[in-house]
Amino acid sequence: MTIRLSPPVARPFEPVGDACSIRQFRHTDFPLGMSPLVLVDHFVMTGPTFAPHPHAGMSAVTLLLEDSRGVMRSRDSVHNDHEIRAGDLHWTLAGRGIVHTQQPVGEAQLNGLQLFVNLPERLKPLPPATSLLRAWEMPVVQGDAGRVRVASGRFDGWDAPLETPEPLLILDGWLRPGASRLVPLPAGWNAWLYAVQGELGARARHQTTPPRAAPDAVPAEPSPVAAFRPPGRTRVASTRVADPDFAVLPAGAALAASADSEGLLQVIAAGAPVHFILVAGPAIDEPVIQRGPFVMADARALTQAMAAYEAGEFGQLRQESGVPG
Numbered sequence: 001m002t003i004r005l006s007p008p009v010a011r012p013f014e015p016v017g018d019a020c021s022i023r024q025f026r027h028t029d030f031p032l033g034m035s036p037l038v039l040v041d042h043f044v045m046t047g048p049t050f051a052p053h054p055h056a057g058m059s060a061v062t063l064l065l066e067d068s069r070g071v072m073r074s075r076d077s078v079h080n081d082h083e084i085r086a087g088d089l090h091w092t093l094a095g096r097g098i099v100h101t102q103q104p105v106g107e108a109q110l111n112g113l114q115l116f117v118n119l120p121e122r123l124k125p126l127p128p129a130t131s132l133l134r135a136w137e138m139p140v141v142q143g144d145a146g147r148v149r150v151a152s153g154r155f156d157g158w159d160a161p162l163e164t165p166e167p168l169l170i171l172d173g174w175l176r177p178g179a180s181r182l183v184p185l186p187a188g189w190n191a192w193l194y195a196v197q198g199e200l201g202a203r204a205r206h207q208t209t210p211p212r213a214a215p216d217a218v219p220a221e222p223s224p225v226a227a228f229r230p231p232g233r234t235r236v237a238s239t240r241v242a243d244p245d246f247a248v249l250p251a252g253a254a255l256a257a258s259a260d261s262e263g264l265l266q267v268i269a270a271g272a273p274v275h276f277i278l279v280a281g282p283a284i285d286e287p288v289i290q291r292g293p294f295v296m297a298d299a300r301a302l303t304q305a306m307a308a309y310e311a312g313e314f315g316q317l318r319q320e321s322g323v324p325g
Helices: 226-229 236-242 299-310
Strands: 003-005 021-027 037-045 053-055 058-064 068-077 083-084 089-093 096-116 130-134 140-143 146-152 169-175 180-185 189-196 201-204 244-250 253-259 262-270 274-282 287-292 294-296
Touching: 003 201, 003 262, 037 189, 037 274, 053 058, 058 068, 058 169, 068 089, 083 130, 089 096, 089 236, 096 189, 169 180, 169 226, 180 274, 189 201, 189 244, 189 262, 201 253, 244 253, 262 274, 287 299, 294 299
Parallel strands: none
Antiparallel strands: 003 253, 021 037, 037 096, 053 096, 058 089, 058 096, 068 083, 068 096, 089 130, 140 146, 146 169, 169 274, 180 262, 189 253, 189 274, 201 244, 201 262, 287 294
C-alpha cells in the first residue's frame, strides 16, 4: 500500500480562559502519528490568553487565516517584535530554547492555527530564530477547482519564499462544490489534512501520474455527492469500512496520511465550498517526548532543556518600549 489514511478525528472547540477557544489535535490521536507535527491548535482569540512561555526542540508556527480581524503581536527573547496580520505565517524556530508571547492588539478576532513542528534530534541544538511571511508574499494557485495559498514549501510549480529547517508543505485552500485537487506525497512523508469549513473527502491514489482530468478540474459528474462515492459504491456512510483509501471529514475533523512510497492525496469537495488546511513533511523516525512546550527525543534531553530554561539560558523578553515597527 502506498498511502495509508487514518480514521478521521473530530474535536470540539474548548474554552481557554475568557478570550480564547481552541480545537486541539495531538500526534497521539492518530494511529500512525502525524510526524513531523506533534500538535495542532485551531484557535479563535479575542484577548490576551498566554503569558510569555518557553519552547525548545521544535518550531512553533502560527498561520492566521484570512478572515482574522486585527493584529497579533509576537515578541520573543531573541528580540523580535512582529505584527502578524490576516493571512500571514509566523515561524518561531525554538531550537535549543526561546521564550515568546503572541497576543492580540486592541480589538481583534484572530482565527488561526498554531503548529508544533518537531525537529530531528540533530537540529534541536540550533540557535533560536523567527521569521514572518506576509500573506501577499505567498504564491496563490488559482484554477477552476478553487484557490490554494502556498504558505510553505512547493506546490504545483510554485515555491513559498520561506526558509524552513526541514522541508514542510503548508497549503491553505478553498475548493468549489464538486471540485478536487491532487497533492503529491513523496515516499517517507506524512500529511495532516483538516476540514476548516465544509465536508471534505480524502482519497489515497497509489500512483504518481494524475488521472486524465487536470488536478484542479471540476469533476464531470453532475452530482457533487458523486465525488464522494468510491467506484462501485452508492452510500457515503459505508465508505470507511468498504474502502480504506477514502474518508470523509466533516468540518472540524482531521486525518493523517502516511506515504510508504510516492503517491497522490486527492482532496474533494461535495455539495458546498470547502476550506481545508494541509500540512505535509518528512516523517521523523525518532521518539517524541513532549512536556508542554518542550519536544525532545529522550528524557535526559528533556530534563536538560527544562534546567536550561530555569537557569535563564533561554533569555527573556525586553521591557515594553512602545508600538512595534
